């Protein structure tokens with residue numbers, strides 16, 4: 001299927017809070033709204049409806065778990081920036097499996113976190129019976145829901161820069177979440193987000209964007225493998241919006257080899273230029289496998305922020321054009337596989353998606 005993503009009141013370009021809310025609740029709302037309508041009133045979401053029907057629920061993301069999209073599936077708040085309040089909503093929502101980043105939002109300021117209400121939410125999750133983990137090596141220790149796995153204080157690392165000893169991949173988290181949730185005889189609802197495809201789009205970082213998309217693809221593969229042996233499973237793949245107005249090919253040029261050879265995010269290469277001591281030419285050789293021309297070197301040197309120069313040089317080499325540093329308003333493709341997948345064929349709006357998912361589960365809003 002293909003669907004539109006605009007917000008309420010003819011605001012054509014959505015943010016992640018409004019689109020997350022549309023996709024979780026079926027209600028159009030305003031920029032920044034988390035699970036509330038245009039009158040700032042809480043509206044039920046598909047995860048809550050699934051939970052009410054006795055199903056297990058899960059959220060797996062690579063941003064902080066109280067970021068806009070996962071928040072839209074577990075919280076109700078007038079604004080997406082109410083991170084501390086949203087984390088309390090997630091606690092109160094009793095989501096069975098929660099994997100991502102955001103440990104700082106569970107810890108009071110006095111203990112090194114960012115909470116200003118003195119609450120230690122880790123203690124409160126423990127009191128509710130949650131197993132709490134913070135590293136990939138601890139994943140096997142979680143043998144039964146509920147489980148909270150927060151692997152970084154804020155967002156997880158970009159996939160292209162990720163240290164596999166410190167943070168699990170999206171596919172690893174998805175696999176673990178499905179194992180835990182599938183134990184529920186009533187079935188489960190799981191929302192998995194490749195959260196940082198958007199971040200890479202905002203930064204116009206093409207290699208990082210591709211690596212994030214492959215990480216999502218690997219998570220989808222995990223879900224498809226489960227669906228293959230559990231044919232009553234529905235797998236839906238959709239985005240909240242496009243980011244960066246990306247198009248492939250500049251004057252008929254596109255070089256996927258350069259795209260593949262880049263080994264770090266543009267931001268990390270820029271940080272190394274500032275801190276590492278090696279020359280720009282050496283670092284671009286090591287991390288992007290290219291020999292800079294004199295003109296390209298000048299482009300990087302002349303920018304006040306090296307990351308801008310790196311972005312324009314590497315995007316030009318690859319042959320990608322970014323029309324924006326923000327979201328675009330294009331219609332989006334949706335793929336559905338398995339039980340009731342044909343509900344998703346055709347043209348519709350993002351607010352139809354949770355209604356179709358609920359219908360596939362035999363439920364309604």
Ligand code: ZN
Pocket residue numbers: 016198199202243327
């Ligand atoms: Zn965004």
